[in-house]
Amino acid sequence: MAYTAKNYDHLKGGAVKGLSDAQLDQHFTLYKGYITKLNEIEEKLGSVDNTKPNYSFNEYSELKRREAVAFNGSFLHELYFENLGGDAAVSSALASALDAQGGKDKLIADLKACALGGPGWAILTRNRRDGKLHTYFLAEHHIGLPVDQDLLVVLDSWEHAFMVDYGIARAKYLDAIVDAIKWSEVSKRFGK
Numbered sequence: 572m573a574y575t576a577k578n579y580d581h582l583k584g585g586a587v588k589g590l591s592d593a594q595l596d597q598h599f600t601l602y603k604g605y606i607t608k609l610n611e612i613e614e615k616l617g618s619v620d621n622t623k624p625n626y627s628f629n630e631y632s633e634l635k636r637r638e639a640v641a642f643n644g645s646f647l648h649e650l651y652f653e654n655l656g657g658d659a660a661v662s663s664a665l666a667s668a669l670d671a672q673g674g675k676d677k678l679i680a681d682l683k684a685c686a687l688g689g690p691g692w693a694i695l696t697r698n699r700r701d702g703k704l705h706t707y708f709l710a711e712h713h714i715g716l717p718v719d720q721d722l723l724v725v726l727d728s729w730e731h732a733f734m735v736d737y738g739i740a741r742a743k744y745l746d747a748i749v750d751a752i753k754w755s756e757v758s759k760r761f762g763k
């Protein structure tokens with residue numbers, strides 16, 4: 572199955588406070604590149620010879636090594652774009668889960684601290700093992716994502732997400748982006 576890039580133009584025109592159209596356009600282009608590569612990798616894997624896998628180099632092995640980069644690169648971006656738009660509609664179930672761990676402000680502060688760790692992703696999840704909310708930092712799309720998680724908030728902390736609008740001021744971008752979280756979408760994810 573070929574994946575199709577989604578259109579997020581509705582986020583432009585000031586819908587995400589703190590992100591300009593120029594910044595979003597750059598990011599949409601980058602996201603579409605991951606979808607293209609994901610389709611390319613899956614197509615090649617459909618016909619490549621898998622009988623001589625190799626640690627140093629083999630086409631099949633290399634495609635397998637990069638498959639999760641393109642997959643997570645595609646869908647982490649979709650989760651990110653879809654949890655932007657800025658509303659405060661936290662469901663009562665999510666509010667209870669946030670309160671049980673010190674409250675929304677405390678968890679958001681921790682999410683920002685994660686994101687300040689460097690280029691990568693900061694995520695708020697529901698860990699299915701202990702049922703609690705957790706924050707995690709992923710240094711790359713395919714490295715550091717713990718298993719058995721429901722991804723609730725996904726924040727892109729790679730420079731390409733903010734350089735146009737904020738230069739190297741990652742903290743200023745993060746201040747703006749946590750205020751632009753669309754809590755109705757987060758609540759929907761939590762309710763699933």
Ligand SMILES: [Fe+2]
Nearest residue numbers: 727729731732
């Ligand atoms: Fe990104």
